[in-house]
Amino acid sequence: xxxxxxxxxxxxxxxxxxxxxxxxxxxxxxxxSVFIREAHLEVTLPEAAEIERLRDAHVSVTMDRDxxxxxxxxxxxxxxxxxxxxxxxGTRVDKTVMLKIDKDVHQxxxxxxxxxxSETGARIAWLGQDRRY
Amino acid sequence: xxxxxxxxxxxxxxxxxxTTFVRNYGQDLDLPSGTRDTREERDGVTxxxxxxxxLYYNDEEEPVTLKDLRQRLQAQQxxxxxxxxxxxxxxxxxxxxxxKYYRVVAAVAxxxxxxxxxxxxxxxxxx
Numbered sequence: 001x002x003x004x005x006x007x008x009x010x011x012x013x014x015x016x017x018x019x020x021x022x023x024x025x026x027x028x029x030x031x032x033s034v035f036i037r038e039a040h041l042e043v044t045l046p047e048a049a050e051i052e053r054l055r056d057a058h059v060s061v062t063m064d065r066d067x068x069x070x071x072x073x074x075x076x077x078x079x080x081x082x083x084x085x086x087x088x089x090g091t092r093v094d095k096t097v098m099l100k101i102d103k104d105v106h107q108x109x110x111x112x113x114x115x116x117x118s119e120t121g122a123r124i125a126w127l128g129q130d131r132r133y
Numbered sequence: 134x135x136x137x138x139x140x141x142x143x144x145x146x147x148x149x150x151x152t153t154f155v156r157n158y159g160q161d162l163d164l165p166s167g168t169r170d171t172r173e174e175r176d177g178v179t180x181x182x183x184x185x186x187x188l189y190y191n192d193e194e195e196p197v198t199l200k201d202l203r204q205r206l207q208a209q210q211x212x213x214x215x216x217x218x219x220x221x222x223x224x225x226x227x228x229x230x231x232x233k234y235y236r237v238v239a240a241v242a243x244x245x246x247x248x249x250x251x252x253x254x255x256x257x258x259x260x
Binding site: 015018019022023025026029033036045046047048049050051052053054055056057098099101102103104105106107108110111114115117118123124125126127128129130 | 137138141142144145148152153155156157158159160161162164183203225226227228229230231232234235236238239240242243250252
């Protein structure tokens with residue numbers, strides 16, 4: 001007896017939506033990523049007990065161990081800092097400056113920086129490391 | 134189409150593996166904005182003097198520890214005061230390291246104080 005052959009339906013996995021999702025994920029990562037501009041700078045942040053989580057800021061000022069000043073990861077002189085900060089902050093809604101100063105810098109070096117920052121009227125988020133003691 | 138989604142997923146895996154999430158920790162600094170003030174009155178204003186070895190509170194002769202300083206700043210209850218009465222003058226020796234200065238500044242900010250830097254006027258400067 002010959003059995004009637006059943007027509008075999010090959011299952012198909014729809015791959016097109018998977019590619020769509022993958023590209024949406026890539027676009028999400030690319031849009032939300034903020035690249036670190038100071039990755040090349042070596043700064044050891046000071047430690048303190050009163051440390052809290054800070055919001056991200058798009059403008060950053062860094063003073064490295066040698067007292068060299070960097071604005072947005074590029075070298076900057078103290079004299080030109082006020083002007084360049086005004087330019088950077090001028091177009092932004094969030095007027096926060098992220099400040100990083102190496103723990104071994106002397107007050108004589110960073111005091112002019114704090115004075116200039118106070119003159120800009122910006123909100124200053126001074127970064128440090130948590131140390132409970 | 135299959136190779137298209139393969140490339141996309143490879144890109145995602147690359148992004149996931151190379152991304153480092155940075156969380157910022159520190160202290161929001163409340164600095165009085167504006168230019169220098171050349172007034173000399175200190176009456177009623179909390180003053181902290183930082184030397185390379187010691188901390189002095191309100192021009193007292195005996196130095197204080199950082200722990201004492203925190204307690205005394207907290208006792209001032211700056212948060213309940215108007216902005217003009219929250220100013221804390223911080224005077225520092227030029228040789229003080231950033232870490233020591235930062236701990237004082239963090240204690241002042243945590244207590245709700247507004248940091249004002251006290252500087253000696255150099256010859257030819259000021260208004």
